[in-house]
Amino acid sequence: MKALGYSTQRVWLHWLSAAIIVWTLISGFYVATVDVSPRINQWVSFLNVSLTTVFIPFFVWRLCVFVAHARHTGVRTFNPMERLALLVHTLIYLVISLVLVTGVLMMDRPINVFGLVEIVQPLSNRELVSRFFTIHMWACVVLSLLVVLHVGAVIVHELCGHRVLRRMSLCSRVRGEQRQ
Ligand code: HEM
Numbered sequence: 001m002k003a004l005g006y007s008t009q010r011v012w013l014h015w016l017s018a019a020i021i022v023w024t025l026i027s028g029f030y031v032a033t034v035d036v037s038p039r040i041n042q043w044v045s046f047l048n049v050s051l052t053t054v055f056i057p058f059f060v061w062r063l064c065v066f067v068a069h070a071r072h073t074g075v076r077t078f079n080p081m082e083r084l085a086l087l088v089h090t091l092i093y094l095v096i097s098l099v100l101v102t103g104v105l106m107m108d109r110p111i112n113v114f115g116l117v118e119i120v121q122p123l124s125n126r127e128l129v130s131r132f133f134t135i136h137m138w139a140c141v142v143l144s145l146l147v148v149l150h151v152g153a154v155i156v157h158e159l160c161g162h163r164v165l166r167r168m169s170l171c172s173r174v175r176g177e178q179r180q
């Protein structure tokens, strides 16, 4: 989106979130569908629950930056493609929020964060826990589709000569050149 220039803070938060989300989606679905040993299953579960719990405050920070930026952006001046990109980005934020909330609420045990902190299990009603598990799983399916759509759009833009990846470069000089 040409109307949006990304700050260094936003770029770091984007790549941190992308790495955690892509890893959690792939490893989570892998252990849920492939017959792996109980040790690997336990290890992935421990790592993913810890990692995504630590990720929550970073995501809230990122969401605040996104909302603050969106409020100061003149959406009316956007062309249809930019509006579509903004819609997909907003959908991604909404679905990640749902995945995080349902992940916490579906816990059927205390939330063990890297063996350092233990957060009490929020719900004890088994039926509710199982409902949140179902929502969590489907929200993860929707998130996977949005990620595929997002990465696909980036590839199509690049192939058409719109250098969108430079906007998300970790090097501020490359991002600066792109904005001019
Ligand atoms: C962006 C964040 C997250 C992503 C992308 C994600 C992704 C996934 C995926 C793909 C699965 C496998 C679903 C299936 O069984 O088919 C899963 C299961 C699970 N998730 Fe999440 N999740 C996230 C956040 C959380 C959080 C914050 C918690 C709790 C603190 C959590 C707890 C669990 C638990 C307990 C399971 C069941 C399997 C296990 O014990 O690992 N998730 N998650």
Ligand code: HEM
Pocket: 001, 002, 004, 010, 014, 017, 018, 019, 021, 022, 066, 085, 089, 090, 092, 093, 147, 150, 151, 154, 164, 165, 166, 167, 168
């Ligand atoms: C792994 C490969 C990925 C690539 C190559 C990539 C690339 C990009 C690029 C180039 C932009 C800037 C688009 C523009 O406005 O011109 C962007 C923005 C964005 N990306 Fe990604 N992305 C990836 C993964 C992800 C993942 C996994 C998520 C979250 C599920 C995500 C969420 C977003 C969001 C919400 C934005 C809007 C800007 C913001 O609010 O920070 N991306 N991405």
